Amino acid sequence: DGEVKPGEYVQITVTDTGIGMDEATRARMFEPFFTTKPQGQGTGLGLSTVYGFVRQCGGAIQVMSTPGKGTTIEVLLPRAPVSRDLKLPTPGSPITETVTPGKETVLVVEDEEAVRRFAIESLQRHGYYVITAASGEEALTIASAHDGTIHLLLSDVVMPGMKGPELARRLKALRPGLRVLLMSGYAADVVTAPGLDDAVLVTKPFSPASLARAVRNVLDGPVSSQRFSQR
Numbered sequence: 001d002g003e004v005k006p007g008e009y010v011q012i013t014v015t016d017t018g019i020g021m022d023e024a025t026r027a028r029m030f031e032p033f034f035t036t037k038p039q040g041q042g043t044g045l046g047l048s049t050v051y052g053f054v055r056q057c058g059g060a061i062q063v064m065s066t067p068g069k070g071t072t073i074e075v076l077l078p079r080a081p082v083s084r085d086l087k088l089p090t091p092g093s094p095i096t097e098t099v100t101p102g103k104e105t106v107l108v109v110e111d112e113e114a115v116r117r118f119a120i121e122s123l124q125r126h127g128y129y130v131i132t133a134a135s136g137e138e139a140l141t142i143a144s145a146h147d148g149t150i151h152l153l154l155s156d157v158v159m160p161g162m163k164g165p166e167l168a169r170r171l172k173a174l175r176p177g178l179r180v181l182l183m184s185g186y187a188a189d190v191v192t193a194p195g196l197d198d199a200v201l202v203t204k205p206f207s208p209a210s211l212a213r214a215v216r217n218v219l220d221g222p223v224s225s226q227r228f229s230q231r
Contacts, residue, residue, distance in 0.1 A: 004060045008079040015072040021065040029063065048158075049185030049204055056203065099212045101127035104151035104219055108132045109139040109167060110183075111159045115204070119154060119183075122208035123215065136162025143171055150175055152219055157184035157201075179218050183211075 021029065028034045030051040054061050058078045065071035106128050110116035113134075120130050131146065133139035136159060143150060153171055155164040168180045185204040202214040 004076055009076040010079050012075040017070040020067045020069050020071055022067050026063055026065050052185040099126060099209050100216050102216060103127050105129045105149060106152045106154055107150050109155040111135060122211050126212040135159060136167035139167055150178060152179045152181060154181045157182050181214060181218050
């Protein structure tokens with residue numbers, strides 16, 4: 001879905017032989033938290049994040065599905081130009097990236113368990129003390145009970161119940177010195193909200209190094225509206 005500019009693209013095609021989707025389901029498959037599971041048994045497959053990432057890269061997604069005949073998804077991603085002077089790493093050699101470690105306390109709020117665990121492990125690997133919550137409501141409870149300083153809030157933007165920007169506003173009222181780093185697979189303008197001019201966005205998917213670098217930059221730098229992304 002969506003128009004693409006003329007140019008060279010890489011096409012990725014994924015096909016299954018499942019039960020397929022009717023038109024009503026296909027039309028909503030990229031909506032945040034849309035799911036065909038019964039209430040309380042799932043919050044969606046995260047396809048809205050996939051859609052946001054592909055569109056941010058300048059690509060497009062086309063979905064073809066028929067009930068009883070499976071689904072085919074075609075993804076177009078712009079082909080990156082390769083310089084003749086580019087030196088590729090030797091196969092099997094490690095790729096290293098130096099990121100300044102930290103020792104501050106970071107509150108990680110993310111409803112997707114896999115993403116939450118990834119963020120926690122990435123930050124702990126770089127020296128940070130991490131406390132975590134699976135929702136905005138839980139984060140407020142944890143932050144209110146935490147005796148020490150919370151230096152930075154790392155929160156997903158779109159979560160069931162309280163969204164990331166609202167959580168950030170409420171936590172900043174409780175802890176005025178709190179820095180805010182929001183993460184999302186959507187376009188950057190989703191974080192535009194009154195009272196959050198200093199919020200920074202890191203876009204999904206991100207590497208451990210890019211996340212740690214964004215956290216370090218927010219903690220060390222002046223209050224800024226700069227946005228960090230990792231392609």
